[in-house]
Amino acid sequence: MKIVLHTYGSLGDLHPYIAIALELKARGHQAVIATAGFYRNKIEAAGLEFHPVRPDFPTDVEQQRELVRLIMDKQNGTEYVFRQAILPYVQETYADLMSAVRDADLLVTHPLSFAGTPVVEKTGIRWVSSILSPMSFLSAYDPPVVANFPSWLNLRILGPGFNGALIRLAKNQFSSWDEPLRQLRTQLGLSPLADSMFEGMNSPDLVLALFSEALATPQPDWPKQTCITGFTFYDRNGDTGLSPELASFLDAGDPPIVFTLGSSAVWVADKFYLESAKAALKLGYRAVLLVGNNNPSLPKELQSKDIGVFDYAPYSELFHRAAAIVHQGGVGTTAQVLRSGRPMLVVPFSNDQPDNAARITRLGVGRTIDRDRYTASRAAKELDRLLREPGYQAKAAEVGTKVRAENGVKVACDAIETQLKKDKNPTFHRVPASPV
Incomplete structure (x- = not known):
């Protein structure tokens, strides 16, 4: 079957999906990596199919350096990723991803695949979402350490009640960032979502946590459909090993x-x-x-x-x-x-x-x-x-x-193949946003 894997970011965001795609290909599937055109040569050199999805990265070295400087800023890096690097291009991403999933049987999305949910809702394609690091779950029981928080602030000792309230406050702030996504959904005739940037990114059928339980164990407020796979490793640069x-x-x-x-x-x-x-x-x-x-x-x-x-x-x-x-x-x-x-x-x-x-x-x-x-x-x-x-x-x-x-690639691909056996869902059910 044809499986499209959409990702965006650094090599740390690309390599886990290359590992999965190579295993899917070895099992006889057609695996397509949909990501920035910057990675075309690397993906095709690995023997995989590639589909370009905007936004792309700059080709000028100094522009690349400035982009990374903004993304890596301790105080504002995460906000820059959302508000400047990704969400302003969500309409272009949606158009490119719709093209990528044409005739596909299943879509696998990265935590920043904000266009993925509208694509699933419009097409009814089978969907598996994924998480690369435990922080993305924003768990009140396993609270994240944030770059711009004081180093002495230890949320773990404050308990899930306090942490849950703090996370809700943070999500309210983040909700002001997703205006481009709300505009896209309105243009597509889709209902607004209560939490489009977080729970809205989780497939209701399967969430792959592509890390080891050594790094994090399941928490009560994780999505119930989460499968911890173990890490999915890939680190080749063409055929180059140690020099x-x-x-x-x-x-x-x-x-x-x-x-x-x-x-x-x-x-x-x-x-x-x-x-x-x-x-x-x-x-x-x-x-x-x-x-x-x-x-x-x-x-x-x-x-x-x-x-x-x-x-x-x-x-x-x-x-x-x-x-x-x-x-x-x-x-x-x-x-x-x-x-x-x-x-x-x-x-x-x-x-x-x-x-x-x-x-x-x-x-x-x-x-x-x-x-x-x-x-x-x-x-x-x-x-x-x-x-x-x-x-x-x-x-x-x-x-x-x-x-x-652990064998993260095998566990992930086994879970994906299980989803491939399920019927497509022409109606995508999400909890809509409150009208208040």
Whole structure:
């Protein structure tokens, strides 16, 4: 059958769906990734079908950097994503996605697929929604850690009653952001939804939570139709594995500390890699710095045979060879570190990263430093604890065993195939918004 998977965002938002699409294709289905045209070459190189869906990303390097800077802003990054990067284009997204699902049997949506619900309502197509990180559930029982909240504010000790009221207040604020979506629904003759940006994004039949139970367990206020699959891993860049230079570096000495900022925060690294190199030298450890394609080289005083600077490496081939990993806390990177069984230091920027960092700390497999406080001395101090206290090593190894035993791709595809066996629902039932 034809299955369309719609996603938008960084590689952390794309890779889980490529993993699922490849398995669906191996099972004999026609899997189509519908996303920004920016990713066409990567998707087609993986042997998958591609359908462009607006909005696209800028092609100019400086415009890309500015976009990431706005998205990663601690105070306003999440608001920018909703109000500037996605929702103003929801009519174009809807038109492109309607084209993508023509003759399709099922649609899989990303948490930011705001056009997905209207497409389902207009077409009656079978629908599976998905969540990449636990924060998206906004649970009063497992409250999120938000980037612009004070670091001392611990909502977990306040209880679900207080947290539920706080989340409702937050949703009321968010409701002012979705005017483009309300306009689209009016133009399409669809009734307004009570909560179009949150519950409205959840399929009434199946919500795939594409993460491990090591990161979060089901809560009473999660959608009852949620299936936790485990992580769905993919990290290829064409056919490229470890570069010969990186492989040689790893073979030449003790396991290094790996420093990475994923595929987005790397664009706004500032002094992260400079301070990281200093921290590694201070500790007497070798280091691998994954700096992307647009970062300057280290100053001469920090250039050393023990500091390897590389643009990219597949995490699945690198992390298990590290002593520890320092990263930005994106859920895709976090998943790969958990699978590796190595302890981690998280330096969260924005969006779901602070929440992922808090979960890692509570799990006992890592520690956290605020992005604005990341210096060589602080990083060295935190890394010294991770590397010397056996509890972190033991817990990371234990969780790594659990994550490696999961098969998120299989569980997700089995659940999708179950939905494919169901009849289409020509009438899509949603609770309408109150007229008051």
